[in-house]
Amino acid sequence: MIKMTHSTTTISKKQNLSLFLIVFSAILLVANAKPATFLQDFRITWSDSHIKQLDGGRAIQLVLDQNSGCGFASKSQYLFGRVSMKIKLIPGDSAGTVTAFYMNSDTDQVRDELDFEFLGNRTGQPYSVQTNVYAHGKGDREQRVNLWFDPAADYHTYSILWNHHHVVFSVDEVPIRVYKNNEAKGVPFPKFQPMGVYSTLWEADDWATRGGLEKIDWNKAPFYAYYKDFDIEGCVVPGPRSCASNPSNWWEGSTYQQLDPVAARRYRWVRMNHMVYDYCTDKHRYPVTPPECVAGI
Ligand SMILES: *[C@@H]1O[C@H](CO)[C@@H](O)[C@H](O)[C@H]1NC(C)=O
Numbered sequence: 001m002i003k004m005t006h007s008t009t010t011i012s013k014k015q016n017l018s019l020f021l022i023v024f025s026a027i028l029l030v031a032n033a034k035p036a037t038f039l040q041d042f043r044i045t046w047s048d049s050h051i052k053q054l055d056g057g058r059a060i061q062l063v064l065d066q067n068s069g070c071g072f073a074s075k076s077q078y079l080f081g082r083v084s085m086k087i088k089l090i091p092g093d094s095a096g097t098v099t100a101f102y103m104n105s106d107t108d109q110v111r112d113e114l115d116f117e118f119l120g121n122r123t124g125q126p127y128s129v130q131t132n133v134y135a136h137g138k139g140d141r142e143q144r145v146n147l148w149f150d151p152a153a154d155y156h157t158y159s160i161l162w163n164h165h166h167v168v169f170s171v172d173e174v175p176i177r178v179y180k181n182n183e184a185k186g187v188p189f190p191k192f193q194p195m196g197v198y199s200t201l202w203e204a205d206d207w208a209t210r211g212g213l214e215k216i217d218w219n220k221a222p223f224y225a226y227y228k229d230f231d232i233e234g235c236v237v238p239g240p241r242s243c244a245s246n247p248s249n250w251w252e253g254s255t256y257q258q259l260d261p262v263a264a265r266r267y268r269w270v271r272m273n274h275m276v277y278d279y280c281t282d283k284h285r286y287p288v289t290p291p292e293c294v295a296g297i
Contacts (some may be wrong), residue, residue, distance in 0.1 A: 036230050038072075046071035046200065059228035062201040064090075064097060065221045069202035074232060077106075077194035079244040081234015082251050084159030085199075087118075088226040089127060091152035094120025096205030096216030099225050101158055103195035110137040112190035114160050114167055114179075118151065119144075119208045127151050128276060131169050131177040135188035141290070144277035145176050145270055155228060162234075163249075164191070165257040175259060175267040176274075179292070187292040194237035201225050 037057035044051050050063040050070035062070050083103065090097055097120035105112040113134035118127055126146045133141045149156070161168040167190070169177040181189040201223070205216040233251065235243035243249070250256070259267055279285060280293035 036232075038227075038230060041074055041076070041230055041232055042072045042197075043075055044070070045073045045198075050201075054226075055228070059226060062099075062199075062225045062227070064201045064203065064223040064225075066218050069200060071198065071200035071202075073199075074197035076232075076236045077196045078103075078232065078234035079194040079237050080163050080249065080251060081232065082159060082161045083197050083234070084157055084229075084231045085227055086155040086157050086229040087151070088153075088155045089118055089151045090120055090201075090223045090225050093123045093217055093220045094127070094152070094223060095122045095209040095214040096120060096203060097201065097223055098204040098208050099199075099201050101197075101199045103160060103162070103197055105190070105193040105195045107193060110193070111139070112136070112193050112195060113139065114162065114169070114190070114195070116158055116160070116169060121209055122214055129171070129176065130277075133167065133177075133179045133190075135179075135190045138188060140279065140285075141179075141292075142277065142279050143177055143275070145274040146276055147171065148274060155226070157229070161251060161256060162190070162195075163252045163256055165252075168259070173263075173266075174270060175263050176270050178259065178267065182292050185291060194235075197232060199227070 038053055038060050039057050047068045047070040050065070050068055051072060052061045052063070053059075054061055060072075064070070085101065087099070087101065089099055099118040099120075100116065102113060102115040102117075104114075111134045113132070115130070115132040115134075117130040117132070119130060121127055128144045128146055130142055130144045132139055132143075156172050157170075159170045161170070165181050167177075167179040168175050179189075181191075183189050183191075203216055205214070206212045235246075235249070237244070246252070280289065
């Protein structure tokens with residue numbers, strides 16, 4: 001009797017253990033599938049000592065102090081795809097600081113670049129997000145929106161979708177900027193050069209906040225920004241040549257070729273309520289409206 005009970009217990013313990021292992025590895029698989037850890041996709045490009053990995057490399061902390069800012073970049077370059085990450089910006093008095101998240105072709109002559117720049121502000125005043133697009137070496141296409149939430153209170157998702165049809169900058173799935181492929185109308189579109197993914201945190205108090213009037217307050221340093229949930233999906237270059245032109249990549253799919261009605265409505269809402277600067281309507285800078293602005297968004 002005793003022996004039997006004993007062996008029964010053993011079996012059921014074993015069963016429990018294997019059930020536990022199955023469930024546990026399933027959880028691990030899901031956790032490992034996405035998002036990637038920082039070091040899987042990125043490397044530190046500027047000031048090792050100012051970037052700290054958190055949560056086993058699933059998140060990082062960037063530091064800006066009087067000694068240095070810092071930066072990181074993707075290990076690979078990509079030609080079309082979507083990049084997204086969650087960022088929690090510097091809280092409180094962040095005036096004079098800039099946190100950037102961008103893609104760049106790393107080619108000085110004919111630079112392609114897609115920029116998100118978060119411009120800090122004095123306590124209680126809104127952050128601005130500046131976006132810019134360089135295509136074939138030409139930039140100067142700044143737009144700015146104020147965010148409708150406090151981007152320092154929590155993580156929010158910032159993403160860049162880049163396919164043959166357009167580039168869409170989104171904040172929590174809300175498009176804040178669309179740069180259409182208007183090549184047919186003679187407007188350059190980034191299409192030939194792969195781009196890397198970059199981020200930096202630095203001091204730019206000569207221009208960032210209220211045009212440089214608000215200076216950084218070093219008494220508030222160090223300044224911290226946090227990143228997590230790194231997700232890059234795209235064609236790695238160098239890689240299989242056919243990848244970038246493959247229409248079956250999900251980011252080229254019909255639902256990603258233009259904004260769907262919900263996204264289009266959100267985009268109009270941002271432009272009507274949160275746009276604070278648009279180079280398209282800056283007559284002082286552009287007496288002649290740039291062609292991409294005329295071609296329509
Ligand atoms: C900072 O706050 C001021 C005052 O509300 C505002 O005019 C400005 O657009 C904000 N953002 C920046 C980056 O200066």
